[in-house]
Amino acid sequence: MKPLVVKELTKIFELREGNIFSKRKREIYAVRDVSFDVDNGEILGLLGPNGAGKTTLIKMLCTLIEPTKGEAYIKGYSITKEAQKVKQNLGVMLTGERALYWKLTGRENLEYFAALYHLDPSWTKSRIDELLELLGLKDRENTLVENYSTGMRIRLNFAKALLNDAPVLLFDEPTMSLDPQSSRLIRSLIKELRDKGKTIILTTHYMEEADQLSDKVAIINYGRIVALAKPSELKVKVNKSKVIEIEGRGFERLEELNIKGIMKVDYKDSLLKVYTEDSRELLPKLLEFLIGKGVQVSNIKLPEPSLEDVFIELTGRTLRD
Amino acid sequence: MIRDLRVLKAVMIKDLKHYYRYPSGTLFLFIVPFLFTFLLSTMGSFVGGTLAKEYFYLRTGVENFFLYQILGTNIWIMAWVILEDIGTSIRNEQIKGTLEQNFLVPINKFFFLLGLSFAHTLLALLSFIVVVGSSLALVDLESLPRLFPSSLILLLGLIPLFGLGFVFSSLVIHLKEPYSFTHLINTFFSVVAGTYYPVHILPYWVQWISYSIPHTYLIDEMRKIIFSNQLVVELYGNTIILLSMGIIYMILGLRLFRFFERRARINGGLSKF
Numbered sequence: 001m002k003p004l005v006v007k008e009l010t011k012i013f014e015l016r017e018g019n020i021f022s023k024r025k026r027e028i029y030a031v032r033d034v035s036f037d038v039d040n041g042e043i044l045g046l047l048g049p050n051g052a053g054k055t056t057l058i059k060m061l062c063t064l065i066e067p068t069k070g071e072a073y074i075k076g077y078s079i080t081k082e083a084q085k086v087k088q089n090l091g092v093m094l095t096g097e098r099a100l101y102w103k104l105t106g107r108e109n110l111e112y113f114a115a116l117y118h119l120d121p122s123w124t125k126s127r128i129d130e131l132l133e134l135l136g137l138k139d140r141e142n143t144l145v146e147n148y149s150t151g152m153r154i155r156l157n158f159a160k161a162l163l164n165d166a167p168v169l170l171f172d173e174p175t176m177s178l179d180p181q182s183s184r185l186i187r188s189l190i191k192e193l194r195d196k197g198k199t200i201i202l203t204t205h206y207m208e209e210a211d212q213l214s215d216k217v218a219i220i221n222y223g224r225i226v227a228l229a230k231p232s233e234l235k236v237k238v239n240k241s242k243v244i245e246i247e248g249r250g251f252e253r254l255e256e257l258n259i260k261g262i263m264k265v266d267y268k269d270s271l272l273k274v275y276t277e278d279s280r281e282l283l284p285k286l287l288e289f290l291i292g293k294g295v296q297v298s299n300i301k302l303p304e305p306s307l308e309d310v311f312i313e314l315t316g317r318t319l320r321d
Numbered sequence: 322m323i324r325d326l327r328v329l330k331a332v333m334i335k336d337l338k339h340y341y342r343y344p345s346g347t348l349f350l351f352i353v354p355f356l357f358t359f360l361l362s363t364m365g366s367f368v369g370g371t372l373a374k375e376y377f378y379l380r381t382g383v384e385n386f387f388l389y390q391i392l393g394t395n396i397w398i399m400a401w402v403i404l405e406d407i408g409t410s411i412r413n414e415q416i417k418g419t420l421e422q423n424f425l426v427p428i429n430k431f432f433f434l435l436g437l438s439f440a441h442t443l444l445a446l447l448s449f450i451v452v453v454g455s456s457l458a459l460v461d462l463e464s465l466p467r468l469f470p471s472s473l474i475l476l477l478g479l480i481p482l483f484g485l486g487f488v489f490s491s492l493v494i495h496l497k498e499p500y501s502f503t504h505l506i507n508t509f510f511s512v513v514a515g516t517y518y519p520v521h522i523l524p525y526w527v528q529w530i531s532y533s534i535p536h537t538y539l540i541d542e543m544r545k546i547i548f549s550n551q552l553v554v555e556l557y558g559n560t561i562i563l564l565s566m567g568i569i570y571m572i573l574g575l576r577l578f579r580f581f582e583r584r585a586r587i588n589g590g591l592s593k594f
Contacts, residue, residue, distance in 0.1 A: 013589060056589070062425055066586040087427040094425075098418025103342045104335065115331030116426040118324045144342075160422075 001076050003168050003199040004038040004061075009070035011056050011223075030056040032223040033070070038199050038216070040167075043190065045214030045231075046203040047311060053223040054203040055095065058172050061201070062092045074168050088117075091169045093161035095176060102146040106137050106156050109145060110163060117164040131159040134189065151182040158186055168199045175209060187213060207307045217307065221315040234310045242309065244274045244283060246290070247299040254293055259285055270298075325432040332436025333443075336410060340444065350402060350448035354395040361390050361517055381519055383548050391456045392547060393516040396475075396540050399445040400482050401507045403438070407486035408493040408503065410437050415493070430582070431575055434490065438483040442476070449475055457547075470553045471546045477560060478539035480567030485535075487574025494590070495581040510536050535566045 011031040016023050031053040038044045046054045059065040061072055063083040071078060077085040093099075100109050107128060114124045132138045135155040145153060158174060171190065175183040190213055194200055204210050210217055211231050219227045219234075227234055251272050257265050261282045266273040276282045279302050290297060305313075340347050365386065369376050374386060383389045414420035423433060449472060457465045489503055496502075513527055514520075514536035520528055531537045538559045545551040553560070584590065 059589070064421055064424055064586065065589050066583075084427045087425060090425075092425050094421065099422050101335065101339075101419055102417070103339050108335075108338070112331050112335050113422070113426065115327045116423065116428055118327070118427065121327070 001073065002037040002039050003075050004044075004073070004201070006034055006036050006061070006072040007070055009034045009057065009060060009072055010068050011053075011060060011065060012068045029223045031060065031067075034220075034223075034225050035070075036216075036218055036225065036228055038201060040199055041194055041197045042215045043194050043200040043202055043213050045210035045217045046201060046220055047207075047210050047217055047307065048203075048220035052220045054220055055172055056223075057220070058092075058094070058170050058201065058203060062090055062170055063087060088164070089166050089168055091161040091164060091166035093157055093169075093171045093174055095173045099157050099160070100145050100153060103144060105142050105144055106132065106148070106152075107141040109156060110160060113160050114163055119164060127163065127165075131162055135159045136185065151178050154178055155182060155186070158189070162193075167197075169193060169201070171200065171202045173203055173205065175204070175206065183209075211307050219311055219314055226314050227310070231307060234307065235305050242275060242277065242279060242305070243303055244276065244279045244286060245301040245303065246272045246274070246286075246297055247301075248272070248290075248295050248297040250293070250295040253295065254290075257286075257289070259289055261285075325429055328428050329432045329436040329439065332433055333439045336437055336440035337443065340440070347444060350398065350444060351451055353398050354391055354448075354452045357394040357398075358387060358390040361394075362386060380522065383544070385460060385548075388456055388460055388547070389544070390517060392453060392543050393540055395449060395452045396478075396543060397511050397514065397516040397536065399448060399475075400510065400536050400539075403441050403445060403479065403482045404486050404489055404507060405500075405503050406441050407434065407437050407483070408489035410440075411490045411493045412498075424582075430578065434487050434575070434578065435483070437490075438479075438486060441486075442479055442483075445479060446472060446475065453547075464547055464550075467547050467550065471543050473553060474539070474542045474546065474556070474560070477567075478535055478542070478563050481535035481563060481570045484567060484570025484572070484574040487571065487578050491574065491578040491581040494578065494585050510534060513537070515540055535563055535570070538563050538566075 009031055010029070010033055013028045013030055015026045015028055017026055018024050034053075034057060036044065046057065048054050056065060060067050061074065061079060063079055063086055067080065071080060073079070074086045075089040077089065079086050101112070104112065110128045110131065111124065114128065119127065129138070132141050135158060137152060137156060137159070140148065140152065145156065148156065154174070154177065158171075161169060161171065174190070175186050178186065187209065190200065190202065194213075194215075202210070202213060214231060216228065217231050217234060218225045247270055249270060251267055251270070254267075257274070259282065261276050261278070262274055263277065264275040266275075274282070274286060283300070283302070287297065287300075365373050365377065374384070377386050377389075378384050381389060411420060414423065450468065453471070454465065454468050457468060492502065511517075513523065513531045514534060515523075515531065516536070520531045520537055520541070523531060542556050542559050542563075545556060546553070
């Protein structure tokens, strides 16, 4: 059995709406029939806009939320029946910097959670030293977390998730609100963990991050997984490039670009961007038109589709919706 | 078991550090008993006039009004703090966002709650020793050695209070803001537990309620030790009742906590505040 197996996991929340005199119940599907598995040394990127169900899914996997239906197994342990065993095999980083005690120092926070993870006291100190060093927090280990910067708090939260050296790691938006340098550090550590054979689920809003880190990407929308494949395979699904980028001179001579198939045009300095449904079909007509108008074309690019293009193609929404 | 004790210690130390780094809450424990006693003394003198002390002695058998009140008030305030603070700790964690983190770890919640309780126990014991000890030193130095056996009884009496604290903390998990309820209950306890007067002056049916809560027995035992110089062993009746209440309220509190924790897992309530 793979270290992380999810079978038809579903979560329905019951909401009560209305005023004191007329309350009615409404059922909301936060996650619906989600199934996947993740192997050793593999990263699954969960992509989706706000409210898509990513965090609910992560919280079900780490036993904070009980599923309405379905089952998941962490290292073979059921999340509904063997919660304690599941927690022993999980390292979890939930979104944000509020996961820490601000009135404790960085080291005190890690010592506290080390005790709660039942770490052997003889190993605790060296493990905490190692993690503080790794995340660049060693020189501020005795500072109260309330005096940390946002980036430092998120790095400490990341260190906390690694404390028990669990085989399965869940990272919910690990680089949100981080500066580029800290983001790079976290991303490189996630790669290292993958190379050490850890099983990782990563939720993120950042396309490049998902593209760069994930071995597989699951696109989640309205609680359902609408696509699950390697990033390269997903991009092949959106095989039509939708943008034509043309560098050249003389664009100012164009009054209008009246060619069938053009959806939108952006023009800045010497770069013209033309948006269309199918760039390969439009390109010959466009070039003929431009040359006819006296434009000197020096470079033409048909950018490859990004994961965001894939997402829009599959869901009709952008990732930041 | 050793692992569980390490959890208990970690939770206790974490909470004590919070007390130390937010010192104003702790001061409350040391100052309020004196203020309440002053308030009641003034009211007693106003109502009873020059015969106030004699009336008081006739009804209680105790001459030292100040000591009588400070003992009752101190225990009531401690009970208030224990009942509310275990829940408050959880409420604070809910608001700060750390509560979820404590549910991500493979711990037995009993030891987590006990860890919270022990932090409050240390404070309660400290406040008892400082407030009652300094009062005895001031007005009845001869009785000061009785502080030790009364502290032992206090520790025993705290067990059922922890159980009630667990009940309140489970309400925090469910209701989020149960303070109006806990304030009402705590004030009610002060009325029926004989905090400021002996329970026997209350109507008969109210005494039934009085004898169903641990406060009454705890205050009664304290007064018997301090004012009547009774030995701890002589008070075995009350002690057995306190122990039984300890077991009952602990089990009730833990079961309620687990029940509401399960509900919170179903409705996603652990991350809501």
